[in-house]
Amino acid sequence: MSQYTVAFAGNPNTGKSTLFNLLTGMRQHTGNWAGKTVISAEGEFTHKDHQYLAVDLPGTYSLYSNSADEEAARDYIIFEQPDVTLVVLDATSLERNLNLALQVLEITGRTVICINLIDEARRLGIDINLKKISKRLGVPVVAISARNKIGIEALLDQVELVATSVVTAPPLRITYNDEIERGIAELTPMVEQTIGSMYPARWIALRLLDGDDSLLTSLKANMNSKGKALPGTKEVLGHGVTACH
Ligand SMILES: Nc1nc2c(ncn2[C@@H]2O[C@H](COP(=O)(O)OP(=O)(O)OP(=O)(O)O)[C@@H](O)[C@H]2O)c(=O)[nH]1
Numbered sequence: 139m140s141q142y143t144v145a146f147a148g149n150p151n152t153g154k155s156t157l158f159n160l161l162t163g164m165r166q167h168t169g170n171w172a173g174k175t176v177i178s179a180e181g182e183f184t185h186k187d188h189q190y191l192a193v194d195l196p197g198t199y200s201l202y203s204n205s206a207d208e209e210a211a212r213d214y215i216i217f218e219q220p221d222v223t224l225v226v227l228d229a230t231s232l233e234r235n236l237n238l239a240l241q242v243l244e245i246t247g248r249t250v251i252c253i254n255l256i257d258e259a260r261r262l263g264i265d266i267n268l269k270k271i272s273k274r275l276g277v278p279v280v281a282i283s284a285r286n287k288i289g290i291e292a293l294l295d296q297v298e299l300v301a302t303s304v305v306t307a308p309p310l311r312i313t314y315n316d317e318i319e320r321g322i323a324e325l326t327p328m329v330e331q332t333i334g335s336m337y338p339a340r341w342i343a344l345r346l347l348d349g350d351d352s353l354l355t356s357l358k359a360n361m362n363s364k365g366k367a368l369p370g371t372k373e374v375l376g377h378g379v380t381a382c383h
């Protein structure tokens with residue numbers, strides 16, 4: 139039986155570890171304060187005919203290399219290329235949480251959006267239009283309560299559809315202002331030429347435009363560890379990189 143990898147990403151304190159523990163039977167640290175998960179934990183679970191390896195990533199507000207946690211989550215999603223990235227959002231603060239979801243979606247369409255704490259949202263009278271969000275983002279969106287074990291089967295059904303490629307979506311394409319789009323257009327072919335089609339070139343170009351040296355360092359380390367040296371990376375990518383904001 140093949141095993142699919144599911145990475146749990148999301149802002150701190152959105153219930154990733156609660157869901158992870160529920161599915162895997164493990165006991166990752168949970169609690170009502172941010173930043174509990176510091177290293178990624180792994181555990182297994184089964185749903186219907188498939189086996190999954192769940193990876194509980196540290197909570198992050200972005201994938202912009204602001205901290206070791208963000209770098210770890212970013213590197214896992216880009217370089218390990220999980221079969222599914224499950225973005226766990228807090229239903230009571232969707233606007234803030236969707237920021238990370240958009241960043242993940244720019245990297246990969248192999249994503250399921252899991253809106254957790256739906257019990258809390260209902261208590262507060264927050265009504266969430268799942269269909270509309272799913273249509274806008276192009277990926278499945280499921281509401282759950284990990285603590286109360288609500289919606290879990292429906293969530294895993296969607297995870298299965300993405301893992302088995304029954305449901306597919308390209309990375310979400312966000313259009314930036316003209317200056318940034320010009321930079322992306324210039325850099326993306328160079329990125330593709332240098333690293334091939336293995337990694338999300340447009341997103342990497344965008345991060346390089348922002349002067350994200352940490353991503354460049356990770357890219358080089360990763361390519362080297364896979365025996366794919368990057369001749370001229372510095373020349374190609376280091377040249378013309380300007381911060382846009
Ligand atoms: N009301 C409610 N609370 C929940 C639910 N799921 C998780 N929680 C609570 O939310 C808090 C945070 O849960 P964690 O699972 O530790 O969150 P996390 O995303 O792993 O947090 P970090 O590791 O810090 O990123 C805990 O107090 C959980 O009991 C839910 O469905 N409803």
Ligand SMILES: [Mg+2]
Pocket residue numbers: 154155156166167168174175197
């Ligand atoms: Mg956690």
